[in-house]
Amino acid sequence: MIYADYNGSAPLLPVVREYLKKRIDTEIYANPNAIHSIGQKVFQGIEKCREVIAEVVECYPDQLYFNSGSSEGVSHILFSVLEYAPKNKNIVITSPIEHAVIPKALKFYQERRGFKLEMVDIDDNGVVLMNSLEKLFQKHGETIALVTIMAVNNETGVIQPYEQIAKLCQQYRVEFFCDTTQLIGKGDFSFRSSGVDYAVCSGHKVGALTGTGFVMAKEPTKLKSHVFGSTQEKGLRGGTQHYIGVETLAIALSDFQTHKSKLKNLSEARLKFEAKMKKTFPEVVVVGDKVPRLAGTSLMSYPGIHGQAVQIELESHDIFVTTSAACSDNQPETSAVLKAMAINDDVGRGVIRISLSYSHGDKDYLQLEDALTSIYTKLKKIKSF
Amino acid sequence: MIYADYNGSAPLLPVVREYLKKRIDTEIYANPNAIHSIGQKVFQGIEKCREVIAEVVECYPDQLYFNSGSSEGVSHILFSVLEYAPKNKNIVITSPIEHAVIPKALKFYQERRGFKLEMVDIDDNGVVLMNSLEKLFQKHGETIALVTIMAVNNETGVIQPYEQIAKLCQQYRVEFFCDTTQLIGKGDFSFRSSGVDYAVCSGHKVGALTGTGFVMAKEPTKLKSHVFGSTQEKGLRGGTQHYIGVETLAIALSDFQTHKSKLKNLSEARLKFEAKMKKTFPEVVVVGDKVPRLAGTSLMSYPGIHGQAVQIELESHDIFVTTSAACSDNQPETSAVLKAMAINDDVGRGVIRISLSYSHGDKDYLQLEDALTSIYTKLKKIKSF
Incomplete structure (x- = not known):
């Protein structure tokens, strides 16, 4: 079996499984x-995990707050910035090209808080245009409350110029939230050197338990309670901590x-695979193949052959x-x-998304x-459209 | 060992441990x-769990939405009702006597949305007074947006007249959110016959995995997105589902x-234990012992002997x-x-909270x-205050 939907969700990593088996029998x-x-032992475990993870993503431990995953992280950060934005912003x-959660959340702030959205242009490779x-x-100018642009697109794997964006944001003194869900655990990321103000991670994308994740904030005092509670996570995220999840997150990262x-x-294995596919089938398109992408993501299309047909055959x-983002995998149209x-x-209707992890290589791509x-x-003999 | 902090958090149930050990090895x-x-197999698993849980708590499956636990549930419900309340309410x-999350969340709606809080009176046993x-x-009258009163107090275990409250709310056509975190999995609860409009559950309180839980809503269309996302949980709670947590929740319940x-x-074992303690030490007070309480909760005090001293000796x-709610266990004052x-x-400063589960009995109380x-x-020889 090749599970090639790591951008959708990763299976528990082998080290996480081994850990959990032992963990379950403790008291x-x-x-x-x-x-x-x-x-206190549980609490100290969480704090140790915070340090371990902070080292991997290169932030200070007190810049990192555990939660249930990126959708909550996105909701939390947008709430913290937009609910408390000065009136002129x-x-x-x-x-x-943001993940569905971002436009969904922004619609709320647009409809109920009067924010106006501006879309940055992207080029044909799916890369945000800096001049735009x-x-x-x-x-x-001064009326900008926030820039929210992702680090890596979940469908194409195309890497965005998030460090350049961060620089520009700093220059214009605008806060920058970078949705790093698809980058952390799949590519190099340093919160500190990236210059972004806010970032997020989902545990299930990196082989940890489901229902776990974290937000990072350059200035944590700017975060406000979104899930209310007691003193957990310094009062910034209420609720008894998902400590077993947090432990697996530290192990996975x-x-x-x-x-x-x-x-x-x-x-390299992916590029070889893509090149060979295009050589055998010159019609094949690999979306975003002219620009840097995640190591293990190919969004491939044979025009006229429906992606779902290919998906079923692959099974x-x-x-x-998947045929697009896992979250909207059942929509047969070209994705937004x-x-x-x-x-x-x-x-667009022909694409399949093949997303593998660092545990894969040549063997998998040959298969x-x-x-x-x-x-x-x-299927090309019986093209679906 | 006797772990007597089930109101704080329950260890994974033995059946949950067995399940997880097998589950971890699947693909x-x-x-x-x-x-x-x-x-799809994972998805169907979630839906099956929803049915199983709905049967235990007696609601319709489509009234039940999974999330990360009760703090999120509280935040979600208050947001759904108060953010969208008609202007006159x-x-x-x-x-x-609510759990810390409620006043914390209400403070937000008070300060930033102009809501006014009214406190219902309680009697000396810690029971909400219906006439108040x-x-x-x-x-x-018509200006009431919501009544939010808990089903069972987490510190004392005292059961509130939540069904009577629900009836009165219905009579006055006011929505009633009942924080059922300490009742579900510890006592009888039927969402349907309770008459409450909203209720919540935390998985870690019932022996399931951490980071899981659910909200129930009599009319689910009244729930709004609080954690934004895609189509998960019918669009009412974004984020890739914590499906492993959900599975353990179904097993635990x-x-x-x-x-x-x-x-x-x-x-019966608890009542015997409390009676014997009071017989041996006539000074001993059991808070709320004149009214119905959870089967396994005793909030006991030897006046003048500090609760923390007793806690340490018990270790x-x-x-x-604990000496109070786990969330505020490190505060040496009388709790709010x-x-x-x-x-x-x-x-107040002498109390310890002993909270056991249905797996316990006479043997534990004798110990x-x-x-x-x-x-x-x-300790009474060297009273601390």
Whole structure:
């Protein structure tokens, strides 16, 4: 079996599984806010995990707050910035290729708080255009409350110029929230050197338990309570901590840190695979292949062959992919992200997303190549549109 | 060892541990929103769990939405009702004995949305007074946006007249959110017959994984997105579902359902224990002992002997308790809840909270009695205040 939907969700990492099996048999279960010794042991475990993770993502431990994952992280950060924005700041700059959670949340602030959205332009490769962003800065100046642009697109794997964006934001003194959900655990990221003000992570994307994640804030005092509670996470995120999840998150990100040198091989194997597919089928399109992408993501289309047909055929080869973001995998149209990239329906409805992790390499891509070659050969005879 | 902090957090139930050990070795890990067969298997698992849980708490499956736990549930429900309340409704009725998350959240709506809080009176046993509530209804009439009163107090275990409150709310056509965090999995609760409009549950309180829980809503369309996202949980709670947590929640609540007849024995064993302690030490006070309480909760005080001293001594007997709510366990003063009950500092600073589950019985209480008897005998000679 090849599970090739790591951008959707990663299976528990082998080291996480081993850890959990031992963890389950302990008696270290307690409310980490209780002062009895079991509670304190749990609490100290969380703090140790915070340090371990902070080292991997290169932030200070007190810049990192645990939560249930990136959707909460996004909601929390937008709430912290927009609910408390000065009255004169009513512009939010975003991009047309953000994950669904961002436009959904921004719609709330648009409809109920009077914020105005400005979309930065992207090029045909799906990369945010810096000159478009600069124009928006010049146009709106001091009235900009926030820039929210992702680090890596979840569908295409295309890496955005988030460090340049951060620099520009600093220059114009505008806060920058960078949705790093698809970057952390899949590519190099340093919160400190990136210059971004806010970032997020989801545990289930990096092989940790579901329902865990964190936000990072350059100036944590700017975060406000969104999930209310007691003193947990310094009062910034209420609720008894998902400590078992937090522990697996530290293990998963440490595993990534140890093995991230493998990303180079993964990237080479992927490029070889893509090149061979395009050689065999000159019609094949790999979205975003002219620009830097995540090591293990290919958004591939055989124009005229429906992505879902390919997905189903791949399943019979025991290979699991999606046709777009997992969250909107059941929509047979061209995705909003691809539409924003001016990709036509012939290509757009044909895409499959193959997303692998640093545990994969040549062997997996050879198997994918074999399967896809036989599938495209078969299906091109009976093109679906 | 006796872990006696079930009101703070429950250890993973034995059935949950067994389940997880097997679960970890499967390959059923995927984004439940992906349409490939692994994703769909995960998704169907979640829906099955929703049905199982809905049967235990007696609601319709589509009235139940998974989240990260009760603090999120409280934040979500208050947001849904108060953010979207008609302009003329600006009164929130609550009680002085709510869990910290409620006043914290209400403070936000008070300060930033102009809501006014009205406190219902409680009696010396810590029970909400129905006539006080009715007076508030008569005073504020149509301007009441919400009543938020808990089902069971987390410190004392005192059960509130939440079904009567629900009836009165219906009579006055006011929505009623009942914080059921300490009731579900510890006592009888039927969402349907309770008459409450909103309720919540935290998985870690019932022996499931941390970071999981749910809200219930009589009319789910009244819930609004608080954690934004895609189509998860019918668009009402974004974020890739904590499906492993959800699975353990279904197992834990099923286990409760199977074994809840044991609560009677637990309650009898507790009453015997409390009676014997009071017989040996006539000074001993059990808070709320004149009214119905949770089967396994005793908030006990030897006036003049500091609760923390007793807590520490109990640890040397391998017994783990708290001195109040776990969330504020490190505050040596009389808790806000006890102050609201007009309990003096002599008693208030002396309390320890012993909270057990339906897996406990006579044997545990005998051990507690032995330990506490020797501790009180020792410490009363050197009273701390």
